[in-house]
Amino acid sequence: MKQFFLIFTGILFLLEFYIYQALKTVVSNPYGRIAYIAINALVYIFLVYNLLFINRSDRDHHRVQVSATVVLAVLLPKLFIVFFLLIDDIFRLLQFGFSYFTNKETHFPERRKFLSLAGLAIAGVFTSLFLDGVAFGKYRHRVRKVKVKIKNLPESFKGYKIIQISDMHAGSFFHPQKLQHAFNMINEQKPDLVLFTGDMVNNLAEEFNSVKNLFASINAKDGKFSVLGNHDYGLYIQWNSKQEQAQNIPNLIKLQKEAGFEMLLNEHRIIDKNGEKLYIIGVENWGLKPFPQYGDLDKATRGIPQNAAKILMSHDPTHFDEIVKEHPSDISLTLSGHTHGMQFGLDLKNIKWSPVQYRYKKWADLYESGGKYLYVNRGFGVIGYPGRVGVLPEITLIELT
Known part of the structure; x- marks a missing residue:
């Protein structure tokens, strides 16, 4: 169990580092980047704390609800950012192969910025949807x-x-x-x-x-x-x-x-x-x-x-x-x-x-x-x-x- 936890933590860290590259592409202000890191750290601390204390003796369901909301509204949408970054990296790999065999340099920084923005925007949409689902969706009978x-x-x-x-x-x-x-x-x-x-x-x-x-x-x-x-x-x-x-x-x-x-x-x-x-x-x-x-x-x-x-x-x-x-x-x-x-x-x-x-x-x-x-x-x-x-x-x- 401990080994699994360490592997899972390592994968999360790599994904977050990868996602941070998208943030750097579109956010030049260092305070904005620091704020993102701080908020992210608080989210993970909160989740770890909640997971450590969830057990079958809990008589209410609210700790589980809050944890599920954080995962779906904050963490899951980040997969869209990863998806768009992967698209760019595939293009960059193809460009590298093209340059290697043709000796012609190709570079498209605007594409990286566009795909980073697209990933962040879609992640933001899904975060909004999941939060709306909590505040209003469950009452839309x-x-x-x-x-x-x-x-x-x-x-x-x-x-x-x-x-x-x-x-x-x-x-x-x-x-x-x-x-x-x-x-x-x-x-x-x-x-x-x-x-x-x-x-x-x-x-x-x-x-x-x-x-x-x-x-x-x-x-x-x-x-x-x-x-x-x-x-x-x-x-x-x-x-x-x-x-x-x-x-x-x-x-x-x-x-x-x-x-x-x-x-x-x-x-x-x-x-x-x-x-x-x-x-x-x-x-x-x-x-x-x-x-x-x-x-x-x-x-x-x-x-x-x-x-x-x-x-x-x-x-x-x-x-x-x-x-x-x-x-x-x-x-x-x-x-x-x-x-x-x-x-x-x-x-x-x-x-x-x-x-x-x-x-x-x-x-x-x-x-x-x-x-x-x-x-x-x-x-x-x-x-x-x-x-x-x-x-x-x-x-x-x-x-x-």
């Missing part, structure tokens, strides 16, 4: 409307409106009152049903207290249901005792109940309209390892008629391909979250890209496989990096057809 065909949907449920929200991560918000506008947006849709698909908290049930009144303010004609996500089990902190950890989920269930949400733990509920039925199924978290696999679809669907209209809440979208779509219960629609769209990417009408797609094939929007549908919600909150760039927080309005 939008309603995404989608119509979904449900097999054997009774006439009474045609046009039925369901709001799906997911991945609140209540402990990630310093100022949860700033989310009021998003909850107003939910109520403006006048939903028949509200479904929350997991990760209400980062670890501790008590985190929900900060947003309990907001969730209680949600109105839905036929009820509000939720399921557990991987974070709700409190797997990512060190507990004082096994008893304390064991009590965490009962506490979360109790707090959500106070906000009007019923937790479904490998079970189902029936929505009845005019004697016709829609089955809402909720399973505990089931994801590919290392995520927990507590979801029991056999248990959750026991007693449901084969030809009934069914909607499943399952936090992790990998559950769909691995188990759900081939399950004999024949579930028409699965609602998931979990991926957050990695809170970073391009999320345009015809162009969708996020680094998370290299881990999850189904990471946002509606997917169809074998006549069955999966909708992956982009998440309501944030985790790790406390912001969003490109992939905005989502409220999904699903209309059944």
Whole structure:
């Protein structure tokens, strides 16, 4: 571990020295260069200090959030400077070869300055985007409307409106009152049903207290249901005792109940309209390892008629391909979250890209496989990096057809 740390430090030092060459090219004032070195040193001291003291006994998420912000907003954009400097150095190498064989000197100092400026400018743009994502991006909630065909949907449920929200991560918000506008947006849709698909908290049930009144303010004609996500089990902190950890989920269930949400733990509920039925199924978290696999679809669907209209809440979208779509219960629609769209990417009408797609094939929007549908919600909150760039927080309005 010590050897790895020394190698990593050496690589960082070389990269910083390389980047400093770009700064020297465009900043002639020595005080400006000194200021850059001083600020850089403070950033690294801060990061080292934070990393040394991050441990599983920390009960809040704020040290991780600040560290992630510094890495993404200050260090990562520097890779663009390195990229442009490398372009110039490749040109210089080619020029050297040309001069060596032709005995003709070539020198383009303006190119070096231009590429250095370009690298610094693009790094500055990305720094601004990541900082904007923290200050404003995580509050730019939008309603995404989608119509979904449900097999054997009774006439009474045609046009039925369901709001799906997911991945609140209540402990990630310093100022949860700033989310009021998003909850107003939910109520403006006048939903028949509200479904929350997991990760209400980062670890501790008590985190929900900060947003309990907001969730209680949600109105839905036929009820509000939720399921557990991987974070709700409190797997990512060190507990004082096994008893304390064991009590965490009962506490979360109790707090959500106070906000009007019923937790479904490998079970189902029936929505009845005019004697016709829609089955809402909720399973505990089931994801590919290392995520927990507590979801029991056999248990959750026991007693449901084969030809009934069914909607499943399952936090992790990998559950769909691995188990759900081939399950004999024949579930028409699965609602998931979990991926957050990695809170970073391009999320345009015809162009969708996020680094998370290299881990999850189904990471946002509606997917169809074998006549069955999966909708992956982009998440309501944030985790790790406390912001969003490109992939905005989502409220999904699903209309059944």
